Amino acid sequence: MGRIVYVNGEYVPEDEAKISIFDRGFLFADGVYEVTSVIDGKLLDFAGHAKRLARSLAELEMESPASEEELLAIHRELLVRNDLTEGMVYLQITRGAADRDFAYPEDATPTLVLFTQARALVESPVAARGMKVIGIEDIRWGRRDIKTVQLLYPSMGKMMAKKAGADDAWMVEDGHVTEGTSNNAYIVKGNKIITRHLGTEILHGITRAAVLRFAREAQMQVEERAFTMDEAKEADEAFITSASTFVMPVVEIDGAVLGDGAPGQVARRLREIYIDESRKAAV
Ligand code: PMP
Numbered sequence: 001m002g003r004i005v006y007v008n009g010e011y012v013p014e015d016e017a018k019i020s021i022f023d024r025g026f027l028f029a030d031g032v033y034e035v036t037s038v039i040d041g042k043l044l045d046f047a048g049h050a051k052r053l054a055r056s057l058a059e060l061e062m063e064s065p066a067s068e069e070e071l072l073a074i075h076r077e078l079l080v081r082n083d084l085t086e087g088m089v090y091l092q093i094t095r096g097a098a099d100r101d102f103a104y105p106e107d108a109t110p111t112l113v114l115f116t117q118a119r120a121l122v123e124s125p126v127a128a129r130g131m132k133v134i135g136i137e138d139i140r141w142g143r144r145d146i147k148t149v150q151l152l153y154p155s156m157g158k159m160m161a162k163k164a165g166a167d168d169a170w171m172v173e174d175g176h177v178t179e180g181t182s183n184n185a186y187i188v189k190g191n192k193i194i195t196r197h198l199g200t201e202i203l204h205g206i207t208r209a210a211v212l213r214f215a216r217e218a219q220m221q222v223e224e225r226a227f228t229m230d231e232a233k234e235a236d237e238a239f240i241t242s243a244s245t246f247v248m249p250v251v252e253i254d255g256a257v258l259g260d261g262a263p264g265q266v267a268r269r270l271r272e273i274y275i276d277e278s279r280k281a282a283v
Contacts, residue, residue: 004081005115006074008065011081014115023111025094028102029150031111032056033092036075037121037243039275041085042282043075044243048206053091056147062095065110072283078116087118088244092149121244122275130251130263131167131240135229136160138171138178138201145200154181168240170253173201176226183242184208185250187227187235188266194235197224207241207274214273220266229254237264239271246278247271 002014025031034049050068057064066074075089091114098105140153157169158181170185171178178196179185184205186195193215198204215222232238233256239249247270249263258264 003116004078005113006078007113008111011077017113019111019113020097022097022099023094024096024098024105024108025092025111025149027100029148030060030104031092031094031149032060032062032147033090033149034147035243036089036091037246037278038079038084038087038089038116039122039279039282041079042279043072043079043089044278044282045206045210046072046075046283048209049091049243052147052204052206053093057093059143059146060095060148061104062093063110065093065112074114078114082116082118084116084118086121087116088121090115090117094149119244121246124245124248126167126245127248127263127271130249130261132165132252133168133170133180133238133240133250133254134161134164134166135172135177135254136169138173140171143200144178144202145198145204147203151182157181166252170229170232172229175228177229177232178202180240180242183240183245183248185232186239186241187232188237188239188264189231189235191236191266192221192223193266194223194225194227196226205241205243207243207246210278211241211247211270211274214277215270218269218273233258237267239264239267241274246274 004011005014005017007017034053036049037044094111096108096110098108136157161169179202233253249267
């Protein structure tokens, strides 16, 4: 039996869910999304994701089809209907269906779709061994702070990594790392955690915000600035963060092995703190 998904006000079996071929999400990638993780049947940092969603919508002059409370209720209903205790809830809002035209339609009704993905997030084999990443050029559009569904280049980046025998790619612009294909990137040098400052060049990760807060609370030093691939290759350790991977150690960058090639101490500690604290605050 397949999943029960949510489409525009209805809970339906996944193979019965339908969207118009004129939906602007399909024609123009005119849509935004969020991925919220679930542990113990509860949502991690729902408020953070809701806030970023509202910002993405506002930047694109799009109306939300539901309030934050309604969105929370839909998330929870999907967890119950799919008996999901660990994994993710994917949410997408598009501008809706309208005859094809580049200009935004004036009266389209936004499309709202949500579905669940069951996955073991806490016990991850990758967390135990650490990831290998390669560097690729960042040729995405300039508003990466808006979480849009135009993810073709990140998909290509993941394929480039796969072909190179790596797990993921870090994107580089003007000589500096922006972020991973679907995550924020960090290096650790002399006990200092270094990650790119916020701006339009990267997505403002919800996990990034939480992890930096926990790091500071644990008296770890944090520096928000751009770093180069050369600097990364010589770092003591490295890691990534995202809603679905939490904190994931990186042990190899463009063939350069970091430290002894095993997940670093800072990354392991932050992963533990993040999972513990998020679990406690889950809703
Ligand atoms: N950067 C990019 C490009 C991403 O796609 C993601 C995850 N969607 C992130 C960073 C991490 O954001 P979050 O911690 O909110 O999942």
